[in-house]
Amino acid sequence: MRGGRRRLRLTFRRKLVLSYLALIVLSTALIGMFSYLNATRIVEDQINVTYKQALQQAAINIVYRLREVENVSELILMNAKLQAILKREQKGYGPRQTEQMLNDFSELMDIITNLENNRNIHRIRLFVSGDSLYSRERNNIFNLRELDDSLRRQQELAERDLLWKSTYEQEYMPMNRIQVLSLFRTVYDFHSLKSMLGIVAIDVKEDILREVIESVNFSENGAIYVYNGNQRITSLASESFASYPEAEIMRQLLTVERGDKMPVLNVDGKDYFTTFQPIDYNGWEIAALVPVSEIRGMSYVIGQYTGFIGLLVIAMAILPVILLSNRLTRGIRSLVHHMQEVKQGHYGTLVPVTGNDEISGLQAQYNSMILRIRELVDTVYRMEIRKQAAELTALESQIKPHFLYNTLDTLKWMGMKMKAERIVLLVDALSKFFRLGLNRGREVTTLVGELNHVQAFMNIQDIRYAGKLSYYCEADADALSVPIMKLILQPIVENAVMHGIQQKEDHAGTVIVRVRVDGRQLVFDVIDDGVGMSPDQASSLLQEGKGRGYGAKNVHQRIRLYYGEDYGAECYSRPGIGTVVRIRLPMDIGDRHEKDKLMM
Numbered sequence: 001m002r003g004g005r006r007r008l009r010l011t012f013r014r015k016l017v018l019s020y021l022a023l024i025v026l027s028t029a030l031i032g033m034f035s036y037l038n039a040t041r042i043v044e045d046q047i048n049v050t051y052k053q054a055l056q057q058a059a060i061n062i063v064y065r066l067r068e069v070e071n072v073s074e075l076i077l078m079n080a081k082l083q084a085i086l087k088r089e090q091k092g093y094g095p096r097q098t099e100q101m102l103n104d105f106s107e108l109m110d111i112i113t114n115l116e117n118n119r120n121i122h123r124i125r126l127f128v129s130g131d132s133l134y135s136r137e138r139n140n141i142f143n144l145r146e147l148d149d150s151l152r153r154q155q156e157l158a159e160r161d162l163l164w165k166s167t168y169e170q171e172y173m174p175m176n177r178i179q180v181l182s183l184f185r186t187v188y189d190f191h192s193l194k195s196m197l198g199i200v201a202i203d204v205k206e207d208i209l210r211e212v213i214e215s216v217n218f219s220e221n222g223a224i225y226v227y228n229g230n231q232r233i234t235s236l237a238s239e240s241f242a243s244y245p246e247a248e249i250m251r252q253l254l255t256v257e258r259g260d261k262m263p264v265l266n267v268d269g270k271d272y273f274t275t276f277q278p279i280d281y282n283g284w285e286i287a288a289l290v291p292v293s294e295i296r297g298m299s300y301v302i303g304q305y306t307g308f309i310g311l312l313v314i315a316m317a318i319l320p321v322i323l324l325s326n327r328l329t330r331g332i333r334s335l336v337h338h339m340q341e342v343k344q345g346h347y348g349t350l351v352p353v354t355g356n357d358e359i360s361g362l363q364a365q366y367n368s369m370i371l372r373i374r375e376l377v378d379t380v381y382r383m384e385i386r387k388q389a390a391e392l393t394a395l396e397s398q399i400k401p402h403f404l405y406n407t408l409d410t411l412k413w414m415g416m417k418m419k420a421e422r423i424v425l426l427v428d429a430l431s432k433f434f435r436l437g438l439n440r441g442r443e444v445t446t447l448v449g450e451l452n453h454v455q456a457f458m459n460i461q462d463i464r465y466a467g468k469l470s471y472y473c474e475a476d477a478d479a480l481s482v483p484i485m486k487l488i489l490q491p492i493v494e495n496a497v498m499h500g501i502q503q504k505e506d507h508a509g510t511v512i513v514r515v516r517v518d519g520r521q522l523v524f525d526v527i528d529d530g531v532g533m534s535p536d537q538a539s540s541l542l543q544e545g546k547g548r549g550y551g552a553k554n555v556h557q558r559i560r561l562y563y564g565e566d567y568g569a570e571c572y573s574r575p576g577i578g579t580v581v582r583i584r585l586p587m588d589i590g591d592r593h594e595k596d597k598l599m600m
Contacts, residue, residue: 017321017322020317020321020324021314021317021318021321024313024314024317024321025314028310028313028314029310031310032306032307032309032310035306036306040296043295043296044261044262044273044295044296045261047273047290047295048261048262048273048275050218051218051275051288051290052275052277054216054218055216055275055277055286055288056277057216058212058213058215058216058277058286059277059278059279059280059286061212061215062209062212062226062279062281062284062286063279063280063281065120065204065208065209065212066281066282067281068118068120069118069120069121069183069202069204070162070183072115072118072121072124072202073162073183073185073200073202075115076111076115076124076185076187076200077185077187077188077200079111080190081107081111082108082111082187083187083189083190083197085104085107085108086128086129086187086197086198087189087197088100088104089104089128089129089130089132089135090128090129090130090197091130092130092131092132093132101132101133101134104132104134105132105133105134105137105141108126108134108140108141109140112124112126112140120204120208121202121203121204122178122180122203122204122205122208123140123172123180123202123203124140124200124201124202124203125140125141125142125200125201125202125203126140126141126142126198126199126200126201127142127143127144127146127147127198127199127200127201128141128142128143128144128197128198129144129196129197129198131143139172139173144198144199147199151165151184152199155184155186155199162183162185162282163183163184163185164181164182164183164184164228164282165181165182165183165184166181166227166228166231166232166233167179167180167181167206167231167232167233167234168180168181168182170182170203178205179205179206179207180203180204180205180206181203181204181206181209181233181234182201182202182203182204183201183202183204184199184200184201185199185200185202186198186199187199187200206233206234209226209233209234210234210235210236213226213234213235213236213286214236218288218290219238219290219291219294220238221238221240221290221291221294222237222238222272222288222289222290222291222294223235223236223237223238223241223249223272223288223289224236224237224286224287224288224289225237225249225250225253225286225287225289226279226284226285226286227250227253227284227285227287228282228283228284228285229254229283230247230250230251230254232246232250233284240267240268240270241267241268243268244267244268249265249267252265252267253265253274253276253287256274258276262274262275264292265289267289270291271291271292271293272289272290272291272292273289273290273291273292273295274287274288274289275287275288275290332359339366342370342373350367350370350371351363351366351367353367444483444484444485444486445483445484445485445486446480446481446482446483446484447475447479447480447481447482447484447515447522448480448481449486450484450486450487450488450489450490451473451475451480451489451513451515453486453487453489453490454471454473454489454490454493454513455471455473457490457493457494458471458493458497458511461497465502465507465508468506468507468508468509469497469501469508469509469510469511470509470510470511471510471511471512471513472510472511472512472513473512473513473514473515474512474513474514474515475513475514475515475516476515476516476517478517479515479516479517479522482522482587484522484585485558485559485562487555488524488555488558488559488583488585489513489524489526489583491551491552491554491555492524492526492551492552492555492569492581492583493511493513493526494551495551495552495581496511496526496527496528496530496579496581497511497528499530500528500529500530500531500532500578500579501528501529501530502530503530503531504530504531509528509529509530510528510529511526511527511528512525512526512527512528513525513526513527514527517587519587520586520587521567521584521585521586521587522584522585522586522587523582523583523584524582524583524584524585525580525581525582526580526581526582526583527578527579527580528578528579529577529578530578530579531575531576532573532574532575532576532577532578532579533571533573533575533579534573534575535573537573538571538572538573538579539571541553541571542556542568542569542570542571552569552571552581555569555583556568556569559583559585563585563586566584567584567585567586568583568584569581569582569583569584570582570583570584
C-alpha cells in the first residue's frame with residue numbers, strides 16, 4: 001500500500017508541475033511571439049518611412065536637374081539671334097551669301113557651346129529645316145529630315161509641350177555610343193507662332209540621374225528603378241537582377257497593388273519589399289526593391305533575444321514550481337493517507353487542519369464526513385437490530401391472514417347452508433378485498449389488480465348501504481398490465497364514499513374511476529357526486545397534518561416519496577356538486593419497479 005500511495009503522490013505532483021510549466025511556457029511563448037511580430041511590424045514600418053524619405057529627396061534632386069535642362073531649353077527658344085539665324089537658314093542663303101552663312105554658323109556654335117557648359121547637359125542638337133551647308137555638320141547641327149519620323153510626329157502632336165525621350169543609345173561619333181535621355185522642343189517663330197523654325201534636342205547622360213539614386217542606395221542586394229510608364233529612365237541593380245528581364249520587372253512594378261505597407265515582389269524566386277515614390281515631373285516614378293530577408297534579419301535578432309529571455313524565465317520558474325507543488329500536495333497526501341485507513345475500516349483518526357485555504361477546507365469537510373460516517377454506522381447498527389426484531393414480528397403474524405381467510409371461508413359456507421345470499425356475497429367480497437389488499441405481502445400489483453380491489457370494496461359498500469351506491473370504471477386496455485404500487489385507488493375511493501356521498505341526506509351517489517394514458521404519464525381520475533368541499537378544504541386535503549382524508553394524504557405522500565416531486569395527487573371540488581381527485585404516475589414505472597422492487 002505504501003508503494004501505491006507513493007505512485008499516486010508522485011503522479012499528482014508531476015501533473016501539477018507540468019501544468020504550471022505548461023502555463024509558463026505558453027504565456028512566455030505568446031508574449032515572445034507577440035513581441036517578435038510587433039517588433040517586426042515596427043521595424044518594417046520604420047524602414048518604409050526611412051526609405052520613402054530618402055526617395056523623396058532623390059525625387060527632388062532629379063526634378064531639380066530636369067528643371068535645369070528645361071531652363072536651358074527655354075533659353076534656346078527665347079534667343080533672338082537664334083531666331084534670326086534659323087529664319088535666314090529656312091529661306092536659303094543663295095550662292096553669294098557664303099560669308100553670312102559662315103557668320104551664322106559661328107554664332108550658332110557659340111550659343112550651343114555656351115549652353116552645353118551646364119553640368120547636366122551632354123550635348124545640344126539643333127535640327128534645322130533649310131539646306132544650308134552647316135546643316136550637314138552632324139555634330140551639333142542636323143537637317144530636320146534626319147530626325148526619326150515617329151519622334152517628329154510625336155513632337156508635332158506635343159506642340160509646345162515638353163517631349164522627353166526615355167533612355168536610349170545615341171551615337172555621336174563613330175564607335176562613340178552613349179546612353180542618354182533627351183528633351184525635344186520645337187522652335188517657333190516669335191512673329192508667327194505657327195511657323196516652325198526647327199527642333200532642339202538636349203541630351204542628358206543617364207549617369208547624371210544614376211548619380212542621384214546612387215546617393216540613396218540602401219541595399220547592396222536590391223535595386224532602384226526610375227521609369228516613365230513602362231519606359232525605363234535609369235536604374236541601379238545588384239547582380240541578382242542581372243539574369244531577370246528588365247521588362248518583366250517594369251510590368252510587375254506597374255501592376256503591383258499599392259498600399260500603406262510595402263508590397264512584396266518576387267523576382268527570380270526571391271521576395272523583395274518595394275517602396276514607391278512619385279516624381280513631381282512628367283509622371284515619372286521611383287521604385288526601390290530591398291530583399292525581404294535583409295529587412296527581417298533585423299527582426300530575427302529581436303526574436304533570438306526574446307527566445308533566450310523566455311528560456312531563462314522558464315528555467316527560473318522550475319524551482320518555485322516544484323516548491324509550490326510540494327506545499328500544495330502536502331495536505332492532500334495527508335488526506336490520502338487517512339482515506340486509506342478509512343478503506344481498511346478505521347474511522348477513529350481525524351486529519352489535522354492546517355492553513356486557511358481550500359485544502360484546509362477540504363480537510364475540515366473530511367473530518368465532518370468521518371464524524372457523520374461514525375453516526376451513520378451507529379444508526380445502521382441500531383436499525384439492523386430493529387429490522388431483525390421486525391422480521392421476527394412479521395414471522396409471528398404470518399398465520400393471521402391464513403386464520404382470517406379460513407374464518408371468512410367458514411362464514412361463507414355457513415351462509416350458503418342458511419341460504420343467506422347477501423351474507424355469502426358480503427363475505428365473498430370481503431375475502432376478495434383482503435386477499436387483493438394483502439397481495440401476498442408484495443408492494444407491487446398491476447392496474448387490473450388495483451381496479452379489482454376497488455371493485456371488491458364497492459361491492460361491500462353496495463351491500464352495506466342497500467344499493468344506494470353506483471360505481472363505474474373506465475380504463476385504457478393498454479394500461480391494464482402496467483405494474484403500480486398497491487393501495488393507490490382504494491383509499492381515494494373510500495374517501496369519496498365516506499366523506500363525500502355518505503355526508504348527503506339520502507346517502508346515495510355515484511363513484512366513477514377513469515384511467516387513461518397521457519403521453520408518458522398514467523392518469524387516474526376518481527369522481528364522486530358527494531357534498532363537495534370548499535376551495536380551502538380542497539387545498540388542505542393533501543397537506544400533511546391538515547383537513548380530513550388521511551387515506552388521500554397517505555397516497556399522495558407515498559407517490560411523491562417513490563416517483564418524485566413531479567407526481568402525486570390533485571384535488572378539485574365544488575360544494576354541493578362533487579369532487580375529483582386526479583393521480584399522476586410515470587409510464588416507465590414498470591421498469592422502475594423491476595429494478596427497485598419497490599422497497600418502501
